[in-house]
Amino acid sequence: MKKISLLCLMLLLSFTLMACSAEESGTDDKGGEAAVGGELQVAYNAQPPTLDPLLTTAVATRDVMRHVYETLVTVNQKFEVKPMLAKSYEVSEDGKIITFELRDGIKFHNGEEMLPEDVVASMNRWKESTTLGKSYFADAVFSSSGEKTVVLEMKQPLSTALAMLADPGQAAIITPKEINEAATEQGITEYIGTGPYKFVEWKTDQYVHLEKFSDYQSLDSESSGLAGKKEGFVDDIYFQFVTDASTRLSGIQTGEYDIANAIPFDNAEQLEANEDVVNHIDHNGFNGLVFNKKAGFFADVIARQAVNAALDEEEILMASFTNENFYELEHGLMIKDQVEWYSEAGKDQYNQNDPEKAKQLLEEAGYNGEEIVILASRDYEDHYNAAVVVQQQLEKIGMKTKLDVYDWATVLQRRADEKAYDIFVTGFPTEPIPAKYVFLDSANQWPGWTNSPEMDQLLDQINTASSQEEAQEYFAQLQEEFYNYLPMIKFGNKTTITSTRSNIEGMGFLQGVTLWNVQKK
Structure with missing residues (x-):
């Protein structure tokens, strides 16, 4: 694969790019014999808090377990909904019923065939466990109808239902009925899916080992995003948890690792000069700060508006990504390529960089020298660098701040404690529909604890x-209200660098890496 020039990076801020490969079985992209076998050593920058995707929005869980689990429907590179474990689906005229016809002969990693009862049990656990499920499917009923049919019945039509079921985040994974029935509040204890790789071992703080599933039944359609053809060319994948960026950087150069994610942006040119390494730069959503709106100073919306008035987003983004080619100043929750959603609403409230206005709002909010605790992690250098600049900018308007730095797993734990912080810095993938942004809906009760009847009604x-067209009009109103209420502050759009050794071909990216179809030449 040709190396990507830094001058062309902004062209990559579109997720309309097609997936990196779509090889025919047994052949490579040039029509030759595929390279089969071997193992991939992947240096991954953060540790998953759990391997149960229903219990977390952590991208480490998502990126590892998407190779193990699959869903009824999924999304391609353009975020269009496509069948996966469902052979087809049909929506009733009134929009209240979706009927899924299941694919034949799909096997779980334990050798058992996937049946409608497995799908029903899985979907019931999903709707009872996840923010999307509880918010939008609490009254919905999943049932089996015949040997290959599952029916979703909803009391009200939900135009975004299929997109929610295809969501890559807290994915609606299909697992055996008995696994779901044995699940506790701590999640499932056996990781059995239908994907091209099966779970072997998780050594906490070290690695997750996945092994090729020899009985995997791939679709024949073109590979794109999370949809279409998936082939397990390598025998084993090891996700090595390497939180230190310099270790990932060194390892990808020496060949200790085949793939390394979250490469520091200031090392991009260094790797470009190495003929044994290829940089892959992909649009990767946006970073921002999330306010604790349940307790403390930022329960007051005027206090949140003071911070929004103070921030210089350009300075924050430059500190995070080191080069303007790696980021984009952008206010919108949906990016410009999402033409059915994009809106200019709220733009006048973005990147104000007005310290005097901020000081006036602080005084109006009654700030009296309270210490503002900011949570951050060096597992994500862009998060940490942003947090440092935010701290500096808040201190310039007279706020007393404290930066609490932990590993990412600890940040995930502490952000759920309303008494532990005032602000945390995190990132969000670009989502296909507004409802997927967890900070918008009050019912989600996601850390930060949004409570906005106005945004809830618009959702x-x-x-x-x-x-x-009607949905887009409502979204414009929602984005305007987002900037009034400020559940969080968006810094701007970002990219991410994943580096591979030059003998690695076929890696894809959609919100994170995909390693099916990868060959080690």
């Missing part, structure tokens, strides 16, 4: 809109 209107 409901979006999800039940009779047309995309």
